[in-house]
Each structure stands twice: as C-alpha cells, then as structure tokens.
Amino acid sequence: MYNRVALIGLGLIASSMFWAIKRGGLAGEVTGYARSQATRDTARRIGLCDTVCDSAAEAVAGADLVILCVPVGVMGDVAAEIGPHLASGATVSDVGSVKRAVIDAVAPHLPDTVHFVPGHPLAGTEHSGPESGFAELFDNRWTLLVPVEGSDADAVARLRGLWEGMGAYVDEMEPDHHDLVLAVTSHAPHLIAYTMVGVADDLRRVTDSEVIKYSAAGFRDFTRIAASDPTMWRDVFLNNKDATLEILGRFTEELFALQRAIRRGDGDHLHAYFTRTRAIRRGIIEAGQDTDAPDFGRGGKR
Ligand SMILES: NC(=O)C1=CN([C@@H]2O[C@H](COP(=O)(O)OP(=O)(O)OC[C@H]3O[C@@H](n4cnc5c(N)ncnc54)[C@H](O)[C@@H]3O)[C@@H](O)[C@H]2O)C=CC1
Numbered sequence: 001m002y003n004r005v006a007l008i009g010l011g012l013i014a015s016s017m018f019w020a021i022k023r024g025g026l027a028g029e030v031t032g033y034a035r036s037q038a039t040r041d042t043a044r045r046i047g048l049c050d051t052v053c054d055s056a057a058e059a060v061a062g063a064d065l066v067i068l069c070v071p072v073g074v075m076g077d078v079a080a081e082i083g084p085h086l087a088s089g090a091t092v093s094d095v096g097s098v099k100r101a102v103i104d105a106v107a108p109h110l111p112d113t114v115h116f117v118p119g120h121p122l123a124g125t126e127h128s129g130p131e132s133g134f135a136e137l138f139d140n141r142w143t144l145l146v147p148v149e150g151s152d153a154d155a156v157a158r159l160r161g162l163w164e165g166m167g168a169y170v171d172e173m174e175p176d177h178h179d180l181v182l183a184v185t186s187h188a189p190h191l192i193a194y195t196m197v198g199v200a201d202d203l204r205r206v207t208d209s210e211v212i213k214y215s216a217a218g219f220r221d222f223t224r225i226a227a228s229d230p231t232m233w234r235d236v237f238l239n240n241k242d243a244t245l246e247i248l249g250r251f252t253e254e255l256f257a258l259q260r261a262i263r264r265g266d267g268d269h270l271h272a273y274f275t276r277t278r279a280i281r282r283g284i285i286e287a288g289q290d291t292d293a294p295d296f297g298r299g300g301k302r
C-alpha cells in the first residue's frame with residue numbers, strides 16, 4: 001500500500017503499527033526513529049522496524065507515509081524537524097489522542113507538497129515503550145481520521161486502507177468534535193481514575209494494603225488506567241484543556257447532586273440515576289455499537 005512508511009517515536013502505538021503492518025504485508029519498508037539512544041538500541045535488538053535511523057530526517061527521507069507517534073506536546077517540534085526533509089507527495093499523519101492542538105502545532109511546519117491527514121486509533125493499553133506493542137492492538141477497534149481543510153481525498157482513502165489492513169474500523173471526524181467526544185469517552189475517565197487511585201493512596205495509612213489486596217473489578221480497572229504513561233497524559237490534558245474542563249465541570253455538578261442524595265438518604269434519586277445509566281450501557285449493546293460483540297460489523301450494524 002505504501003513503499004516506505006516512517007514511524008517517528010517508537011513506543012506502544014508505533015511498535016504495534018509496525019507489527020500490524022508486517023502481519024498484513026502493508027508496506028515495502030518501515031523505517032523508525034526515536035529520540036533516545038536507549039529506545040533505538042532496544043528497537044534494533046527486537047527487530048522493530050526494517051531500519052532504525054539515528055535522525056528523524058534520515059527516517060523520513062523517501063517515505064511516502066510518515067506517522068508521528070510521539071506525545072502530543074512534542075508533535076510540533078518533531079514536525080519542524082522533519083518538514084524540510086519530507087518527500088514531495090508524501091502523506092503525513094499522527095496518532096495523537098488530541099486533534100485540534102496537534103493540527104495547529106504541526107500544519108505550519110509542513111510544506112505545501114505533502115498531504116496532512118491526522119488520525120487517532122482508539123486502542124491502547126497502560127503500557128508504553130518499544131517492547132509493549134503487538135500486532136493485534138487495532139483489531140476490531142476504531143481509528144478516527146480527522147482530515148484538515150483541503151486534505152486530499154486519495155491520500156485519506158489510502159490511509160484508511162492502511163488502518164483497515166491493520167484490523168481497524170475507520171471513521172472520519174471533525175477535529176473539535178473529536179476532542180469533545182474524546183474528553184467524554186477517554187480523557188475525563190482517565191482523570192477520574194487517576195484521582196480515585198490518588199485518594200486510595202492518601203488513605204494508605206488507614207487501609208494498609210487492603211485496598212490493593214481486596215480490590216474488586218472497579219478499582220482494579222482504575223489502577224490499570226492510572227498506571228498509564230505520565231508524559232502522554234500530562235500532554236493530553238494540557239492540549240485538550242477546554243473540552244476536558246467543560247466535561248469535568250458537568251461531572252462535578254452531577255457528583256455533587258449524587259453526594260447530596262446520599263447525605264439526604266434520597267434513594268429515589270440514586271435509583272433513577274442508576275436506572276438511566278444502565279440503559280445507556282444496554283443501548284450500546286442493543287444498537288450493535290459494541291465492537292467486542294462477535295457479530296459487530298456484520299448485518300449493517302456499523
Ligand atoms: N498509549 C495509548 O494507549 C495511546 C496513545 N495514543 C497517542 O499515541 C502517541 C504515542 O503514544 P505511545 O505510543 O503510547 O507512547 P510511548 O510513550 O509508548 O512512546 C512514545 C515514543 O516517543 C518518543 N519520543 C518522545 N519525544 C520524542 C521526540 N521529541 N522525538 C522523537 N521521539 C520522541 C519516546 O522516546 C517513545 O519512544 C501519543 O500522542 C498518544 O497520545 C493514541 C492512542 C492510544
């Protein structure tokens with residue numbers, strides 16, 4: 001599908017992309033670059049990328065697809081570094097969890113001769129680094145492509161084909177809408193998990209290790225999410241500030257209302273609220289929107 005793909009930043013997402021590209025035979029050659037020597041050494045040792053380059057400029061030279069797989073806060077710096085070395089007609093994409101800030105940071109550094117098609121795979125784990133990737137990460141998960149004004153339709157279609165080849169379902173979305181949707185579905189939930197684990201840690205003196213020993217599914221999931229990479233998540237919140245603050249504002253209002261219901265013993269309020277939220281989960285399943293369901297994607301449910 002592409003002759004030469006360059007992956008910049010060799011962590012969870014880039015390494016998963018590499019293994020998925022190899023699994024599907026989707027590119028002639030894959031080059032890679034990471035800022036730290038240690039990451040490049042690890043990548044070479046485990047056979048991650050056909051060629052690991054010692055500079056970003058070298059990695060992107062002659063590539064017809066370049067994908068920025070670095071934390072959101074450094075996307076602009078990396079774009080400035082590679083801009084002068086991009087091949088004419090190449091597509092530049094990214095996998096950042098935030099889209100508007102990345103577009104604003106990256107676009108000014110790209111020459112007019114390349115196509116910019118931002119993207120975001122809605123798939124990940126709490127692990128990071130070059131050894132954490134696996135070919136199946138994107139299987140049956142959504143990837144959102146977020147074309148910018150003037151994005152070339154052929155470049156978008158070709159990139160869609162690559163993601164589908166890596167096992168993903170693909171949709172397109174407008175950048176600000178993406179950031180609001182992700183604030184609800186991913187960014188605010190991560191912050192809530194971080195907070196809950198922080199609260200448990202503050203209580204450590206009182207609870208000793210019982211919180212960990214007896215943690216039921218809910219808290220266990222929070223600890224998994226709260227183990228995610230601190231640099232990545234710092235950058236997500238600093239770069240999706242408005243949407244995250246909007247959602248957290250609504251969240252705290254609802255939380256206060258539930259808190260008051262508990263204090264007042266208002267069981268009706270609690271029961272009505274939990275009934276409504278249960279219907280949302282059932283709605284996801286009944287509408288055929290659960291990508292984990294065995295028949296998802298068949299029978300026109302997508
Ligand atoms: N981890 C996850 O679950 C998901 C992450 N993303 C997004 O994907 C991107 C990458 O995330 P991960 O692969 O999880 O991160 P990671 O921490 O596993 O890897 C990031 C890589 O970028 C390198 N790097 C950092 N600064 C750099 C620079 N200035 N120049 C070159 N390389 C640099 C690091 O050395 C590392 O190899 C982020 O923008 C994140 O928001 C998207 C979907 C899921």
Ligand SMILES: O=C(O)C(=O)Cc1ccc(O)cc1
Nearest residue numbers: 097121122123124125126186
């Ligand atoms: O591990 C999890 O539960 C995740 O939520 C993974 C994830 C993290 C960040 C993204 O932008 C997309 C997916």
